[in-house]
Amino acid sequence: MNRYWREARLWLVAIPVLLWTLLPIYHIFLFSISTKDSAFSGALWPDHPTLRNFGTVFRQEHFYLHHFWEQIWNSLWIACAVGVLTLFIATCAAFAISRIKVRGGRTVMNAALFTYFIPAAFLAVPMYKAMGTYGLLNSRWSLVLAMVTLASPYAIWVLKQASDKLPWELDEAARIDGATPLQLFRLVYLPLMTPSLVAIGTYALLLAWNEYLYAFLLLSHENTIPLAVGLGHFLASDDSPWELLMATALIYAAPPAAIYYAFRRYMVGGLTAGAVKS
Amino acid sequence: MAAVDIAVPGGNRALTPISPPKRRLSWQTWGVIMLAPYVLVFLVFVLYPVSYGLWLARHPASYQTLFDDPVFFRTVVNTIVFLLVAVNVKFMLALFLSGFFVHERAWIRWLSVIFIIPWAVPAIPTIFSIRFMLNPEWGLINSVIFRLTAQDGPNWLNNPSLALTMAMVVHIWKALPFWTLILMAGRLAIPRELYEASSVDGASAWQKFKFVTWPSIRTLYLTSTLLSMIWTLGDFNSVYLLTGGGPADLTHVLATLGIRYIRLDQVDQAMATIVVALPFVLPLVYFMMKRLSANE
Numbered sequence: 001m002n003r004y005w006r007e008a009r010l011w012l013v014a015i016p017v018l019l020w021t022l023l024p025i026y027h028i029f030l031f032s033i034s035t036k037d038s039a040f041s042g043a044l045w046p047d048h049p050t051l052r053n054f055g056t057v058f059r060q061e062h063f064y065l066h067h068f069w070e071q072i073w074n075s076l077w078i079a080c081a082v083g084v085l086t087l088f089i090a091t092c093a094a095f096a097i098s099r100i101k102v103r104g105g106r107t108v109m110n111a112a113l114f115t116y117f118i119p120a121a122f123l124a125v126p127m128y129k130a131m132g133t134y135g136l137l138n139s140r141w142s143l144v145l146a147m148v149t150l151a152s153p154y155a156i157w158v159l160k161q162a163s164d165k166l167p168w169e170l171d172e173a174a175r176i177d178g179a180t181p182l183q184l185f186r187l188v189y190l191p192l193m194t195p196s197l198v199a200i201g202t203y204a205l206l207l208a209w210n211e212y213l214y215a216f217l218l219l220s221h222e223n224t225i226p227l228a229v230g231l232g233h234f235l236a237s238d239d240s241p242w243e244l245l246m247a248t249a250l251i252y253a254a255p256p257a258a259i260y261y262a263f264r265r266y267m268v269g270g271l272t273a274g275a276v277k278s
Numbered sequence: 279m280a281a282v283d284i285a286v287p288g289g290n291r292a293l294t295p296i297s298p299p300k301r302r303l304s305w306q307t308w309g310v311i312m313l314a315p316y317v318l319v320f321l322v323f324v325l326y327p328v329s330y331g332l333w334l335a336r337h338p339a340s341y342q343t344l345f346d347d348p349v350f351f352r353t354v355v356n357t358i359v360f361l362l363v364a365v366n367v368k369f370m371l372a373l374f375l376s377g378f379f380v381h382e383r384a385w386i387r388w389l390s391v392i393f394i395i396p397w398a399v400p401a402i403p404t405i406f407s408i409r410f411m412l413n414p415e416w417g418l419i420n421s422v423i424f425r426l427t428a429q430d431g432p433n434w435l436n437n438p439s440l441a442l443t444m445a446m447v448v449h450i451w452k453a454l455p456f457w458t459l460i461l462m463a464g465r466l467a468i469p470r471e472l473y474e475a476s477s478v479d480g481a482s483a484w485q486k487f488k489f490v491t492w493p494s495i496r497t498l499y500l501t502s503t504l505l506s507m508i509w510t511l512g513d514f515n516s517v518y519l520l521t522g523g524g525p526a527d528l529t530h531v532l533a534t535l536g537i538r539y540i541r542l543d544q545v546d547q548a549m550a551t552i553v554v555a556l557p558f559v560l561p562l563v564y565f566m567m568k569r570l571s572a573n574e
Contacts, residue, residue, distance in 0.1 A: 025399070028404070030418075117505075122552045122555070129330060148319060156316065210400035232402065257399050
């Protein structure tokens with residue numbers, strides 16, 4: 001009896017958690033397969049589920065969707081650029097700080113941590129102003145560089161934590177053999193760090209793909225905005241086609257979710273370990 | 279000995295340097311070169327913008343205008359309420375749910391995979407989805423309320439307190455999985471023997487929590503709460519995408535107010551808004567940096 005009661009109590013927690021988690025997601029899905037009429041009827045399941053909304057989106061057959069493919073390309077381009085650049089910058093920095101023990105490395109690490117802890121929305125204001133000074137506003141590079149700035153501190157921190165754990169004997173052996181720092185980096189360090197590198201690359205990629213605030217501050221030109229900002233445009237009027245917005249939103253949300261779950265093995269271990277240490 | 283076989287060819291190659299040792303760059307030089315890209319990013323996109331921003335915020339007149347703006351006072355109150363209520367409710371839920379998710383059942387592992395979704399998907403789609411759900415006329419929530427009670431539900435986003443509450447709900451929905459994971463990791467690090475020993479001594483579930491779990495994860499809980507407060511202060515999406523700061527600019531928080539001033543082309547004002555928050559943010563940042571450095 002006691003055992004059944006304990007199981008029942010677990011289910012009593014599980015069911016609200018499941019509903020709470022999935023309701024907004026289900027609602028996106030529900031809207032995206034509804035016709036305009038049934039979307040606004042408040043039904044829990046449409047009378048005639050349809051995939052027509054997705055066709056409309058793919059053929060760009062609505063005022064808000066005229067640049068759909070261009071925007072998705074921008075999102076992809078920006079996310080990949082941020083992933084590659086962050087990975088390069090952070091790996092080099094972590095190697096210099098952790099393995100070469102370069103003078104001033106600690107100061108740089110502190111500067112990076114400081115950037116990590118400053119709320120991103122606060123940094124957005126001076127960043128916007130500076131991008132204007134640099135003449136980068138409305139160029140995709142402004143968003144790429146801003147996101148690299150936001151992603152690298154955490155990337156460096158996690159990679160430094162991971163590389164501190166590598167055995168120091170490897171470096172000594174390499175130095176005795178007369179290896180150059182670049183050889184050590186390429187032949188020893190990178191292969192050993194691969195799992196962390198995958199996690200960090202994915203982290204930066206997703207951060208950039210998902211970003212809204214910086215994207216809408218820095219880019220406003222029809223041809224440069226990523227899909228996130230394009231979705232935001234739907235709110236410009238009250239009678240927007242919500243069912244099309246939700247279909248587009250589903251297309252926008254699917255890739256990051258898929259990537260996250262594909263690399264979950266690396267992500268959970270690699271990222272939460274460094275996030276907060278007790 | 280396989281290890282030696284592998285080591286020797288590499289070693290031989292390295293023993294015959296192509297260039298004389300003198301012309302090689304030293305390790306420290308390479309360190310500086312490899313650190314340079316990040317230092318450059320920091321100088322150009324953090325240090326310069328922040329210094330420039332602080333310089334823009336030097337006029338006392340900006341603060342005068344800011345304090346005279348009726349929206350500002352409301353914003354400060356909203357921000358404090360948001361920080362205290364949303365962060366603490368989120369952490370109590372995370373503490374509770376982390377205790378649920380550490381149960382060893384196959385189906386709970388599956389549930390935890392689903393539970394991560396809000397954190398894994400981008401903010402816009404889900405927040406818009408919640409926004410439509412809350413529409414007073416055709417939203418899902420009010421339709422259900424009408425079907426169950428035959429009465430109209432509240433006008434969720436048109437009432438400032440309700441709208442701010444909903445923004446907090448959105449924030450919690452989005453951030454809860456991450457912090458639950460963190461606290462779960464903390465709980466899993468507690469040695470099992472402690473629980474077994476307390477079971478033998480006849481401890482109740484509450485006593486186990488009070489004397490074993492809580493002392494072990496208290497530091498993690500407090501550190502995480504502080505860190506979450508800093509980040510929640512910068513949570514722009516939950517408020518902006520749900521309410522847009524409305525109705526009548528009554529649900530702004532500092533993060534959205536700063537951006538609002540930018541959109542109105544008042545950058546000095548926007549910077550002043552942020553400077554006002556710094557006395558609160560900087561001690562927290564300092565504390566967090568000390569914590570992380572202490573761990574090395």
